[in-house]
Amino acid sequence: MSGACSQVVLAVDDSASMRQMVRYTLEGAGYKVVQAADGVEALEFARSSGADLVLTDVNMPRMDGITLVRELRALDAYKFTPMLVLTTESGQDTKQRGKQAGATGWIVKPFNPEQLLATIARVL
Amino acid sequence: MKGAAPFAAGEAANEPSVDIPGATAHWTPQQQMAHMLALCDAQVAAAVADADEAVAALIATFTHLGESTRELGAIAAGGASSQAQSIVRMCRQVAEMSNDMAQAVVAFQFYDKLSQRLGHVRYSLSTLAQFVCDESQAGERDQWRKLFTTLRRLYRTDEERRVFEETMARACGASCEALVSDAEEETAPAQRAAGADIELF
Numbered sequence: 001m002s003g004a005c006s007q008v009v010l011a012v013d014d015s016a017s018m019r020q021m022v023r024y025t026l027e028g029a030g031y032k033v034v035q036a037a038d039g040v041e042a043l044e045f046a047r048s049s050g051a052d053l054v055l056t057d058v059n060m061p062r063m064d065g066i067t068l069v070r071e072l073r074a075l076d077a078y079k080f081t082p083m084l085v086l087t088t089e090s091g092q093d094t095k096q097r098g099k100q101a102g103a104t105g106w107i108v109k110p111f112n113p114e115q116l117l118a119t120i121a122r123v124l
Numbered sequence: 125m126k127g128a129a130p131f132a133a134g135e136a137a138n139e140p141s142v143d144i145p146g147a148t149a150h151w152t153p154q155q156q157m158a159h160m161l162a163l164c165d166a167q168v169a170a171a172v173a174d175a176d177e178a179v180a181a182l183i184a185t186f187t188h189l190g191e192s193t194r195e196l197g198a199i200a201a202g203g204a205s206s207q208a209q210s211i212v213r214m215c216r217q218v219a220e221m222s223n224d225m226a227q228a229v230v231a232f233q234f235y236d237k238l239s240q241r242l243g244h245v246r247y248s249l250s251t252l253a254q255f256v257c258d259e260s261q262a263g264e265r266d267q268w269r270k271l272f273t274t275l276r277r278l279y280r281t282d283e284e285r286r287v288f289e290e291t292m293a294r295a296c297g298a299s300c301e302a303l304v305s306d307a308e309e310e311t312a313p314a315q316r317a318a319g320a321d322i323e324l325f
Contacts, residue, residue: 015236021229059240059280088237088281090321099325108321110233113226119322 007124008032010051012042012068013086014060018109022055022086025113026120039063043071046078053124054078058087058094066094066101073102082123086111153256156268159295160252163275163288164245170287171241178234185228192221237281244278251275 009031011022016037023033034051036042038060045051054072056065063071065085072078082104089095090108098106104123107116196217199210251271261267272292279285 013236015239017232018236021232025229088240090282091280095323103325105322105324109237110230113229115322119324123324
């Protein structure tokens, strides 16, 4: 995936093992991965640096993923940035809240590496 | 803990109420407590069973990776009769190893789900402990219904919701048939393949 070389993915999850699996998968495809353990940490990074795509969990301490998406969409630099939600949540209500907040898509864990990469390539 | 929120009577007012086990005439707090403990037991058993499956997948993956590594070593040591044959065999081994790693990435994600599900059980038990200490709540059938409804809302995964509905159905018998059939329509099969649930808005 040569086009991925310069692209930065902000991976947000309070589970270290999930962040590691996401990083392993995306770095193997040439993406640069920046990790954050919750929405607050992700927002701090986003305000000072750029990301080409945000991949976030929903249930996290301090700031959940849906609030994060909403906060990011309010920033000029992230108005059109693809934001995918990667979560165990499969309920329609939560998914709808994510959509209304401005999420680009919804992926239910566990993710399949090949399908995650295909989805990211599709929205970037 | 993911998804946990303190229980308060009336909090789940917008949630469809859970039909708690036991006909009104035969209802007892002890019976409800037993059902709650059975639910926690079922949630732990289901979470551990899924984790066992993931660990078994990891063991199989690493065993196969070991075999592939040995095969690569044999090829490098000159086991193949020609260079072209060596390259073909090495490419096949590398492809198999790559496939193994993809399966390992899926299996490793069990820990995130397991810790979330066990966290919900811990929360259920601590909420139950507080609940039964308050005699004004523990003696009220309606408060038990609110408690079960609140705990159902806690569940984030299809698997948790399925265990909840099955346990409640077993406890309720025929009186909960409608509730269970509704839940089955909402719930995808627990054995959903990894990555099968992707939706772009």
